[in-house]
């Protein structure tokens with residue numbers, strides 16, 4: 282089966298069963314590219330605006346303590362962009378719930394906070410919460426965020442462990458976000474990808490049964506998203522950055538080269 286066939290199959294199955302999942306565009310990869318130079322491009326808010334104008338439902342950021350991707354100074358302009366021009370869009374802030382992150386959340390009031398158990402030394406997020414071990418921490422932090430009126434989502438492995446997911450519910454979370462990194466990593470192994478989609482799907486089924494809504498993210502792409510969305514009809518939102526930014530570069534490259542050739546004086 283070719284990539285395009287798989288895409289259409291996934292879409293057809295989903296159309297009959299569910300609302301489309303909302304797309305939140307993760308701006309971290311754009312910020313990382315911007316941070317290579319002390320220059321304001323590519324513009325994080327400018328590309329956020331383009332994403333929202335194109336119909337994205339929201340913008341996601343994962344500000345890390347060392348500010349290697351999103352800088353803390355990006356947060357105010359992103360909040361202002363949404364409030365000023367896209368009042369129906371949502372701001373989703375992801376991060377480990379240390380005091381610095383919680384203060385940023387209190388200042389910028391995202392519609393959704395996604396708590397991720399990542400260590401500052403990690404290159405990127407690579408696992409969900411150990412709900413049994415971190416129950417106390419999550420109880421305190423989720424309570425604090427819910428008191429602000431924010432929706433809280435907890436990053437979760439695609440492991441269909443009902444007792445663990447029940448803890449996510451008990452500590453007061455509204456949603457889980459399925460960590461889809463291993464699924465995204467199977468781009469060259471359709472059999473394993475199918476098995477992982479099924480495990481993610483069983484995890485989502487349990488979460489929904491417990492009263493949790495379900496988001497998903499990490500290494501999702503145009504190629505792997507339809508099959509996952511077809512298996513999880515309740516999928517509320519996906520946040521996508523790396524694959525989406527890669528596609529934006531690829532699909533924008535030809536026109537950009539023409540613009541630069543014109544700037545060189547060629548009649549293009």
Ligand SMILES: CC(=O)[C@@H](O)[C@H](O)COP(=O)(O)O
Nearest residue numbers: 309343350397405406498499
């Ligand atoms: C929570 C998560 O899955 C991550 O994907 C993360 O938010 C992506 O950001 P980075 O690309 O900066 O690791």
Ligand SMILES: NCC(=O)COP(=O)(O)O
Nearest residue numbers: 498499500520521522523
């Ligand atoms: N919340 C997950 C997320 O934003 C995924 O980002 P990426 O892996 O697509 O860069």
